[in-house]
Amino acid sequence: MNEAENKKTAKILNEKTIEQNFLSSRDYKYGFVTDIETDRIPEGLNENVIRLISEKKKEPSWMCEWRLKAYRHWLTMAEPHWPNFEYGPIDYQAISYYNAPKKAPKHKSLNDVDPELLKTFDKLGIPLTEQKRLSGVAVDAVFDSVSVGTTHQSELEKVGIIFCSMSEAIRSHPELVKKYLGSVVPYSDNFFAALNAAVFSDGSFCYIPRGVRSPLELSTYFRINAADSGQFERTLIVAEDNSFVSYLEGCTAPTRDENQLHAAVVELIAMDHAEIKYSTVQNWYSGDKEGKGGIYNFVTKRGKCAGAHSKISWTQVEAGAAITWKYPSCILQGDHSIGEFYSVALTNHRMQADTGTKMIHIGKNTRSTIVSKGISTDESNNNYRGLVKIMPTADRARNYSQCDSMLVGNKCRANTFPYIEVKNNSAVLEHEASTSKINADQIFYLLSRGLDMEGAVSLIINGFCKEVFKELPMEFAVEAVKLLEMKLEGSVG
Amino acid sequence: MIEIKNLHAQVGGIEILKGINLKINAGEVHAIMGPNGSGKSTLAKVIAGHPDYEVTKGEIIYDVNFKKINILELAPEERAREGIFMAFQYPVEIPGVNTSVFLRAAFNEICKHQGAEEMDPIDFDLYIRKKMKLLNMDDKFITRPVNVDFSGGEKKRNEILQMAVLNPRFSVLDETDSGLDIDSMRIVADGVNKLKTKDNATLLITHYQRLLNYIVPDYVHILRHGKIIKSQGKELALEVEEKGYDWLS
Numbered sequence: 189m190n191e192a193e194n195k196k197t198a199k200i201l202n203e204k205t206i207e208q209n210f211l212s213s214r215d216y217k218y219g220f221v222t223d224i225e226t227d228r229i230p231e232g233l234n235e236n237v238i239r240l241i242s243e244k245k246k247e248p249s250w251m252c253e254w255r256l257k258a259y260r261h262w263l264t265m266a267e268p269h270w271p272n273f274e275y276g277p278i279d280y281q282a283i284s285y286y287n288a289p290k291k292a293p294k295h296k297s298l299n300d301v302d303p304e305l306l307k308t309f310d311k312l313g314i315p316l317t318e319q320k321r322l323s324g325v326a327v328d329a330v331f332d333s334v335s336v337g338t339t340h341q342s343e344l345e346k347v348g349i350i351f352c353s354m355s356e357a358i359r360s361h362p363e364l365v366k367k368y369l370g371s372v373v374p375y376s377d378n379f380f381a382a383l384n385a386a387v388f389s390d391g392s393f394c395y396i397p398r399g400v401r402s403p404l405e406l407s408t409y410f411r412i413n414a415a416d417s418g419q420f421e422r423t424l425i426v427a428e429d430n431s432f433v434s435y436l437e438g439c440t441a442p443t444r445d446e447n448q449l450h451a452a453v454v455e456l457i458a459m460d461h462a463e464i465k466y467s468t469v470q471n472w473y474s475g476d477k478e479g480k481g482g483i484y485n486f487v488t489k490r491g492k493c494a495g496a497h498s499k500i501s502w503t504q505v506e507a508g509a510a511i512t513w514k515y516p517s518c519i520l521q522g523d524h525s526i527g528e529f530y531s532v533a534l535t536n537h538r539m540q541a542d543t544g545t546k547m548i549h550i551g552k553n554t555r556s557t558i559v560s561k562g563i564s565t566d567e568s569n570n571n572y573r574g575l576v577k578i579m580p581t582a583d584r585a586r587n588y589s590q591c592d593s594m595l596v597g598n599k600c601r602a603n604t605f606p607y608i609e610v611k612n613n614s615a616v617l618e619h620e621a622s623t624s625k626i627n628a629d630q631i632f633y634l635l636s637r638g639l640d641m642e643g644a645v646s647l648i649i650n651g652f653c654k655e656v657f658k659e660l661p662m663e664f665a666v667e668a669v670k671l672l673e674m675k676l677e678g679s680v681g
Numbered sequence: 682m683i684e685i686k687n688l689h690a691q692v693g694g695i696e697i698l699k700g701i702n703l704k705i706n707a708g709e710v711h712a713i714m715g716p717n718g719s720g721k722s723t724l725a726k727v728i729a730g731h732p733d734y735e736v737t738k739g740e741i742i743y744d745v746n747f748k749k750i751n752i753l754e755l756a757p758e759e760r761a762r763e764g765i766f767m768a769f770q771y772p773v774e775i776p777g778v779n780t781s782v783f784l785r786a787a788f789n790e791i792c793k794h795q796g797a798e799e800m801d802p803i804d805f806d807l808y809i810r811k812k813m814k815l816l817n818m819d820d821k822f823i824t825r826p827v828n829v830d831f832s833g834g835e836k837k838r839n840e841i842l843q844m845a846v847l848n849p850r851f852s853v854l855d856e857t858d859s860g861l862d863i864d865s866m867r868i869v870a871d872g873v874n875k876l877k878t879k880d881n882a883t884l885l886i887t888h889y890q891r892l893l894n895y896i897v898p899d900y901v902h903i904l905r906h907g908k909i910i911k912s913q914g915k916e917l918a919l920e921v922e923e924k925g926y927d928w929l930s
Contacts, residue, residue, distance in 0.1 A: 624776070628732070633773040636729045637787035637843065638761035638794070647786060651777025651826065 216473055219443030222308045222413050226332070229286040231416060235259065238386055241286050245355050245389075248362060258375035258385030265379045271513055272571045272603060273540035275447075275484065283449060285387045287332040287414040305329075305336050312440060314409045325405045325436070326351055330421055332414050333389035340404055349433075350395040351406050354422055357393035364395055368426055372455040372492045372519070380451040380486040380513075384420050388453070391421035396431040396462070405434050405661055410452075412441035412472075412483070418449035425455070427462035429495065434465040436664060439508075441473045445481045447510060452487045460495030460522065465503070467660055469668055472508035477566075479538030482510025489516035493525030496551070501528040503659040505668040506543060507675055515573065517546035520554035520582070527556040530656040532668070535568030535600070536675050544574035544605075549582035549615070558589040561653050564600035565676060575607040578615040585615045593623045594652055596676065624652075646673045682707045682882050683851050688739035690727045697723040699907035700739070705851070708879040712893055713886050714918060715904035716926050721886045722770060724904070725855040728884075729767040730757035743851070761787075762794035766849035768840035770856040774828040780839065781809055781823035784846050791847060812845040816872040834865035841872040853884045858892040870895030890922035903929055 229240055238259050242252035267278070289305055301316065309316050309329050316329055316337050326340035328351065335353030344351050350361060358365050375385035392408040412419045427433055441448065450472065456464050466489075475482030485508075491500035502516040518527025529545035547556035556576065564570035576587045593602035604621055626648055634644035649672050650657065657665045688701040697720045705711050715721050727734050728741065730752075740751045745763055752760050775783065789799040800808065809823055818838060828836050837857055844852055854873070858866050873883065873896050885896060893901070893915065901917040902909045903926065911917065911929055921929075 629773045630775055632731055632757065633769065633775070634783075634787075635757040636761055636767055636769075637783075637847065638758050638790040639787055640758050640790070643786060643790065647778050647783065648775060651775055654777045 216443055218312060218440035218471065219473060220311070221442045222304060224302070224304050224413070225290045226414060227286075227288045227290050228284055228414070228417075231284050232281050233283070233285060233387070237285055241387060241389065244286065244288075245358070247358055250366065251358055254370070254375070255386050258382050259387075261376050262379065262382035262386055265382055267379050271542035271573075272605075273511055273542055273569055275511055275540070278449060278484065280383075282416065284414070284417040285333075285420065286389055287417045288334040288389075289331055289336065301337050305331060308411065308413075309336075309409070312409065312411065314438075325407050328353060328392045328406075328408045330390055330392070330408060330410045332412060332417060332419065335390045335392070344402070344404065347400050347403060348397040349400060349402055350393065352393055354388070354391040354393050354424065357424075361393070361395070364426065365393065365424070368424055368455070368457055369422075370455075372457060372490050373453050373488050378488060381453050381488040384422060384451050384453045384488070388420045388422040391423045391452070393423070394425040394433065394435065396425075396427045396433045398428040399430045400428075401432040402434065405436055407436040407438070410437070410439040412448060412450065415444060416446070418451065420450075421452050423452070423454040425464055425466070426457045427459060427464050427498075429460040429462060431459075432463045434661060435467070436661065437466070437468045438471070440471050441483055443473050443481065447475075447482060447484055449484050450486070450509075452489075454487070454489040454516075456491035456500055458491065458493050458495060458498035458500050458525075461497045462495060463499040463501075464491065465501045466491070466516070467664060468502075468504040468506070469664055469671065470504065470506045470508055470512075471671060474508045474539050475510040475537060477537050479510070482539070483508070485509035485512045485514065487514040489514065490519065491517070491527070492519045493522050493527060493551075493554075495525070496522040497524045498522050499526040499528070501530070501659070502545065503530040503656065504532070504543075505656070505660070505671070506531065506533040506541060507668075507671050509541075510539060512539075512541040512543050514543045515545055517548070518556065519548045519550065520556065520585075521550045523551040524553045525551055526554070528659075529556075529558045529560070530659045531560045532563070532653045532656045532672070533561070533570060533572075534563045534565075534672055534675055535570045536565045538567050540569045542571040542573055544572045546575040547577070547587060549576075549578045549585040549587070552581070552583045553585070554582055555586045556588075558587070558591070559655050560591045561656055562591075562593045562602050563596065563649070563652070563672070563676070564593070564602050565596040567599045569601045571603045571605065573605040573607075575609070576617060578610040578612050578617075580611045582612050583614050585612065587615075587617045589617070589619045590655075591619075591621045592652070595623065595625045642673060645676055649673065649676060682744050684742045686740050686742065688724075688727065688741065689737045690723060690734050691737055692723065692734050696737070697734075697907055698727065701904075701907070701909060703902065703909065705882045705884060707850075707882055709900070710877065710883045710885065710896060710898045711900045711902065712898040712918065713884065713902050713904050713909075714888070714890075714921055717888075719904045720907045721904055722855055725767055725770075725853045725884075725886055728752075728765065728853050730755070730760050732757075758790070761847075762791050764848075764850035766844055766847060766852045768837075768844060768852065768854045768857050770859065772828045772831075772836040772840055774826075776826055776829050778827050779823070780825055780827050781806065783827050784809060784823070784843060787843075788846055809846055812842060815875055816842060816845060817868060818842060833860040834862065837861060837865065837869055838872070841869055841876075845872065845876055850881050851884070852881070853886065855886050856888065857885075858887055858889065866892065867895060890918040893918045905929065
């Protein structure tokens with residue numbers, strides 16, 4: 189829509205009731221499909237498919253062996269059904285595990301990338317070419333199974349930072365990949381992590397050398413395009429002593445009636461005095477009003493504070509996907525290390541989310557903070573599930589947890605499942621929880637002071653999520669607010 | 682400035698207002714008194730445009746730039762932007778939203794509508810502090826979330842602060858005196874008196890004559906069973922205090 193049309197729509201919306209407002213403005217604007225020729229491995233999963241993936245990526249044999257080990261282990265495992273949501277069976281033989289745009293992987297310069305792909309990322313608000321790319325943010329763009337390009341690479345190389353696709357890292361930095369891949373999330377960790385280890389196609393690799401503070405925000409944008417396929421990416425970030433990096437992740441997918449599987453793994457490693465800040469704005473297609481279609485998002489994210497005084501901070505805004513199963517966690521191994529989890533999870537229509545975190549305290553004087561904000565609307569189902577575990581070695585560990593739920597309407601559900609295991613008497617844990625409703629009185633109060641519906645909802649949501657939004661990088665916070673507003677419009681009143 | 686004509690309104694299918702007529706000129710203060718359930722608060726909410734109240738008949742004519750418009754055709758936020766303000770009987774809490782952020786958002790919406798320039802946060806801070814000084818209010822107010830953990834008196838004073846900041850032409854104060862001790866009431870009344878000009882008008886809705894010792898009305902109206910049954914000067918309030926409402930019916 190151009191600006192004039194936008195204005196016109198806004199005017200009409202003001203005049204109509206909230207109900208209608210809801211129908212026209214909650215459309216998913218990233219739902220388009222790019223028509224592009226792909227190199228695709230047909231549906232199905234067996235050892236030959238895995239060998240083929242490895243071969244297509246020209247991987248060394250140790251990588252292929254690792255994949256096969258993971259696959260064999262996966263065969264012995266069962267899909268977990270303990271989360272508090274329901275979904276139909278996933279047919280793992282009906283998924284294509286490799287889909288690469290044909291012209292993508294060989295080029296050296298981003299300017300040689302298939303224009304169709306560049307156009308797609310432009311449309312998503314992620315321009316990649318030299319002239320248009322975002323300043324201050326280096327982006328690795330992943331389209332279906334492969335990375336199509338990474339911006340600002342040379343600038344980062346100057347300070348010794350390696351930021352590239354996982355495939356490239358396996359070829360050019362095998363010693364680093366070999367050392368750290370699977371060191372935080374082993375392939376045997378869980379069903380989806382094992383599947384990912386067997387078939388992962390791409391993702392980002394990031395290495396921050398000792399003493400370097402990344403001059404740019406690093407970012408990966410994940411786009412699912414192909415039908416009947418899954419996306420299985422793997423991200424690995426290593427921060428050496430006294431280094432700092434802030435990393436952002438965004439994701440979208442086309443509107444389709446069939447469900448699609450996304451099973452990713454993210455591993456973070458922070459050495460002495462290193463800090464990793466990892467932010468996600470997740471906006472996968474979430475299905476329609478009746479719950480048809482949408483992404484199944486089964487993700488394992490875990491960070492290890494390996495060094496003393498290290499810090500890992502997860503910030504997530506989860507606003508998409510039909511199903512979200514995700515618990516970004518911190519293993520606080522180094523003494524005085526810090527883990528943080530700030531989350532806003534919004535569910536609408538019939539979305540189901542079971543998300544939270546795990547904080548495992550091992551080192552002495554380790555500290556963790558959990559702030560979770562769940563917003564559920566329509567007929568959605570929103571669950572916080574979190575574990576705080578204090579090991580016997582973790583003297584004077586501290587945790588603060590706060591879990592707030594906001595209900596909009598009266599057909600939605602919100603649950604909180606906090607688990608606490610303490611094996612050291614010197615630990616101090618605090619837990620706060622609240623449930624509130626955004627109500628018509630609040631809206632009317634704000635309207636009667638001159639704010640319009642959009643402004644009123646945005647103010648209330650901003651207030652509710654303030655502690656989380658302030659952790660996001662500035663431009664992402666603005667995006668996140670807009671995203672939530674769009675999803676919420678009309679369900680309040 | 683504003684004229685209510687034969688106003689009928691219902692909530693949940695029950696008619697509460699049964700033909701209200703009331704004319705208020707610029708520079709005037711009117712008081713509406715009446716027993717519980719007479720429709721006082723309903724009138725305030727209908728003027729502000731609360732969605733639960735359905736107007737079945739009548740109109741509210743309001744002067745905007747020498748034109749007469751029926752505000753019942755405007756959305757609540759449009760009424761606010763035209764200078765209509767209601768001080769709530771029960772101000773609503775908005776957790777996490779800083780009072781000054783909220784007030785600036787509202788103030789700028791009104792500026793935008795009136796064609797005036799929006800104020801940046803620094804200028805607005807100076808502006809709001811001036812208003813607070815006028816009302817003898819503590820600075821701590823504006824950094825706290827809107828009405829959260831405010832005492833009853835603080836909530837009511839926050840309403841008057843909003844009135845001072847948004848500078849409406851027509852204000853309805855819905856039982857602003859209820860739940861206030863004598864000192865708080867004096868502060869609130871003092872604020873309302875200071876905000877009075879020859880260009881604005883105020884409608885006080887109250888149970889008790891008490892408030893009218895501090896804010897002296899030009900006219901007093903008695904509301905009963907959804908109709909104004911008597912209108913007179915300020916002396917009517919004293920008479921009601923002495924005799925109750927029954928002698929009027």
